[in-house]
Amino acid sequence: MTSTESVVVTAIHRMVDRCRAGDHPALVARVGAGWVVMGERQIFPGYCLLLPDPVVPHLNALTAGVRDQFLSDMARVGDAVLAATSALRINYALFGNVEPALHAHVIPRYANEPDATRTAQPWALDWNLAPSYSRPLHGSLRQRIADQLAPIADRGRLECGPP
Numbered sequence: 001m002t003s004t005e006s007v008v009v010t011a012i013h014r015m016v017d018r019c020r021a022g023d024h025p026a027l028v029a030r031v032g033a034g035w036v037v038m039g040e041r042q043i044f045p046g047y048c049l050l051l052p053d054p055v056v057p058h059l060n061a062l063t064a065g066v067r068d069q070f071l072s073d074m075a076r077v078g079d080a081v082l083a084a085t086s087a088l089r090i091n092y093a094l095f096g097n098v099e100p101a102l103h104a105h106v107i108p109r110y111a112n113e114p115d116a117t118r119t120a121q122p123w124a125l126d127w128n129l130a131p132s133y134s135r136p137l138h139g140s141l142r143q144r145i146a147d148q149l150a151p152i153a154d155r156g157r158l159e160c161g162p163p
Contacts, residue, residue, distance in 0.1 A: 012101035013055050020053070026133045028146050029153040033070040036077050036149060038142050041130040043107070043122055046085045046141055050074050050104040058096050073152070074104045080148035081108050084141065091122065 018024035019035040026038035028048060039047035052070055056062055062070060078090035087108035094104050107122050117125065131137060146153070 008100055010055070010099045010101040012051055012099050012103050015049075016051050016053050016055050019051065025135065026138075026142065028142055029149040031073045031076070031149065031152050033066065033073040036145070038133045038138060038145075039105075040133055041127045042133055042138060043125060043127055043130040044087075044109060044113075045138070046081045046087065046108040046145065048077055048081060048106045048145065050077050050106060052102050055101050057100055058102050059094060061102070070102070070104070074106065076152055077104075077106045077145075077149065080145050081106055083148045084144035086110065093122075 015024060015037060016035060019027055019030070019037065024035075024037055026040070028036040028038060030036075031050070033050065034053040035051045037049050037051065039049055041047075050070070050073060052062070059067060059070070074092060078092065081087060081090060085108050088111045089109050091107040091109055092104060093107065094102065096102060105122075109118075135142075
């Protein structure tokens, strides 16, 4: 980094810091590329984010090996969400336009969604209507996803705690 460049601290940086400290309320697991957390708004039950650790600006800022690990972990999070829910499929998204730091959205989609929702991309929906993540409401689902991720999770560095 040159003296004219500055590090932008994003919500992704803050979430990773909380995961490292073990106090992120929606923390699911530590995986090879970073951290898995439940989405702040559960637009679809089981919606998760994969956060890289360390945080980088975008996918192409990673070396080839680390990029492979991140994308593989993203798919494994999708596998875990599929196994822990009745989802029909998983939608994956990496943007970085609002929060200029790499993070992956892992979004389960369900067969019983209303017709108008089933064909819509998730950002067309009103996220303010979605329930906020809470342990009482989503804790058992979080634990089921964590259990599915256990084979790849670094349990030595993280204990998820009670649901």
